[in-house]
Amino acid sequence: MLEYEYQELRFPRGTSRSAARQALTEHAEYGRWELARVRVYMDGSRRVTLRRRIIRQPRLM
Template sequence: MKETLHAVRQGSGAPGRQYEYLILTVRPDESVPVAYQRLREHAEYGKWELERSRLYMGGGRQYWMRRRVLRVERTLDVF
């Protein structure tokens, strides 16, 4: 199983929200239950959500997961 983390991009859902994307690629010879377990672990511990999944001819699969990047604003001015 191959995992690729992409840079922050502008989300298509709402303007101003930034998302980080993780793409999981599963080869045809790998088992699907192991891939689902990996997706559950990312969702539970990494706070990722499944955005898209794709099944290719031949049995390969790709899963796109995303999570929102929270921008922290400074609330205290120190002089």
């Protein structure tokens, strides 16, 4: 079964699309995060949820 860890980013109203894209690109390239969900609120702010797989090493006896 796959396990994921999650990270949430919030972008306030007025954040440009290019600035948000740049921040998400950096998380994806360097932290190996992938986009899980984007919620856009009525006031224009965004909440972005990122996820990445947790890789567990089997124990050696």
